[in-house]
Structures are given as C-alpha cells and as structure tokens.
Amino acid sequence: MRAILGFILLLLGGGALLVYSGLFNVSARWEDPAWLAWLLETVRERSIETRAAPIPVPKDLDDPARVRRGLERYAEMCQWCHGAPGEEESEIARGLNPPPPQLVDEEEGAHDPRELFWVIRNGIRMTGMPAWGVTHDDEELWDLVAAVRRLPELTPEAYRAATAAVRRGEGHGHGHRTKKTPSPAGGGDRHGH
Numbered sequence: 426m427r428a429i430l431g432f433i434l435l436l437l438g439g440g441a442l443l444v445y446s447g448l449f450n451v452s453a454r455w456e457d458p459a460w461l462a463w464l465l466e467t468v469r470e471r472s473i474e475t476r477a478a479p480i481p482v483p484k485d486l487d488d489p490a491r492v493r494r495g496l497e498r499y500a501e502m503c504q505w506c507h508g509a510p511g512e513e514e515s516e517i518a519r520g521l522n523p524p525p526p527q528l529v530d531e532e533e534g535a536h537d538p539r540e541l542f543w544v545i546r547n548g549i550r551m552t553g554m555p556a557w558g559v560t561h562d563d564e565e566l567w568d569l570v571a572a573v574r575r576l577p578e579l580t581p582e583a584y585r586a587a588t589a590a591v592r593r594g595e596g597h598g599h600g601h602r603t604k605k606t607p608s609p610a611g612g613g614d615r616h617g618h
C-alpha cells in the first residue's frame with residue numbers, strides 16, 4: 426500500500442516538475458520520437474475512423490459541378506497548407522508540426538469520403554488543421570471532399586484552369602455562415618477572401 430502511494434506521489438511530482446519547470450520544449454521544430462509519432466497517429470486514426478463511420482455519403486459526390494465548386498474553395502482555403510498540382514510546398518506547410526499532408530501526392534482514393542468529411546468539418550486538435558464546419562455548411566464541406574478526392578489525378582494545367590477565377594480575385598466569395606462571430610458591419614454574412 427505504501428509502495429503504491431509512494432509511486433503515485435513520485436508520478437505526480439514528476440508530472441508537476443515537467444509542467445512547471447519549463448523543461449518540456451513546445452517548439453514546433455523538434456521531431457516526435459518514433460514512439461510518440463506512432464501514439465499520436467494511432468489515436469488520431471482510431472478517433473476519426475470511429476466518428477466517421479456512421480456519416481451518410483451524398484450520392485452525387487462525383488458530380489463535376491460539385492468538384493468544380495470544391496476546387497475553388499480548396500484554392501481559397503486549403504492550398505496554402507495542403508499544396509496543389511504543380512505548386513511548390515509553401516512556407517506555412519514547411520513550418521507546421523505536424524506537417525499538413527500534401528494532398529496532391531496522396532494515392533487516389535486513399536481516403537474514405539466519410540473520414541475526409543469528418544476531418545474537414547471538425548479539424549484536428551493541436552495541429553494546424555482548422556474545423557471548417559464552424560463557418561461552412563455540410564454541402565460546402567462535401568464539395569471540398571469531392572475536390573480533395575480528385576486532386577491527385579489533376580494536371581497543373583487542369584487545376585489552374587479550374588481555379589483561375591480565384592486567382593483573379595473573383596472567387597465566388599464562398600459563403601460564411603457567421604455562427605460564432607456576427608459580422609462587424611452587421612450586414613452581409615458573406616465575405617470573399
């Protein structure tokens with residue numbers, strides 16, 4: 426009994442030392458040791474699999490209009506972290522830890538659409554991946570899922586053609602449902618990037 430108590434106190438003491446001493450390095454520059462990388466990855470994968478399983482997938486996921494809308498949104502909201510066909514990896518992507526996967530390089534169909542939807546909607550805590558469901562409705566998020574699935578097969582020319590309007594600054598000003606913060610102007614709830 427006393428041994429157990431002593432052990433617990435030792436753990437608590439060690440924990441407090443780690444928390445308060447400043448020994449733990451929160452820098453984004455050190456790479457996780459293999460065991461920690463495995464642990465974090467497994468927790469993430471299982472968490473997402475479990476939560477994504479019951480999500481119903483829209484039947485028109487491969488609809489070209491959906492893919493087109495999704496690609497424009499992708500160029501506006503995702504490209505700076507996740508890359509695009511023919512684009513060099515950005516400085517943001519290179520500085521983030523964990524690194525955002527370059528979605529162009531992934532094998533086509535590597536991701537279950539339900540898992541893509543869940544991740545895009547909810548984000549991933551303690552990484553740079555935002556929860557886009559805070560500001561976008563499910564239909565818009567499915568457009569993104571459709572686009573992400575097509576990315577690996579797109580040539581740089583096809584990607585640039587599909588997203589030309591965004592680069593000209595004529596994006597569709599994708600709707601933001603301002604759920605959390607009302608727009609300061611009090612008026613329109615859409616703002617283009």
Ligand code: HEC
Pocket residue numbers: 469499502503504505506507521522523524525526541544545549552553554555557569573
């Ligand atoms: C600020 C950077 C950033 C932006 C912007 C961003 N992401 Fe991410 N995303 C990340 C990071 C970092 C991860 C990796 C998290 C991890 O390793 O656990 C990630 C993970 C993902 C994953 C999981 C990939 C996998 O292999 O498991 C998907 C899918 C994804 N993001 C899609 C998107 C989409 C779609 C958008 C735009 C709507 C977007 N992301 C915008 C940083 C970003």
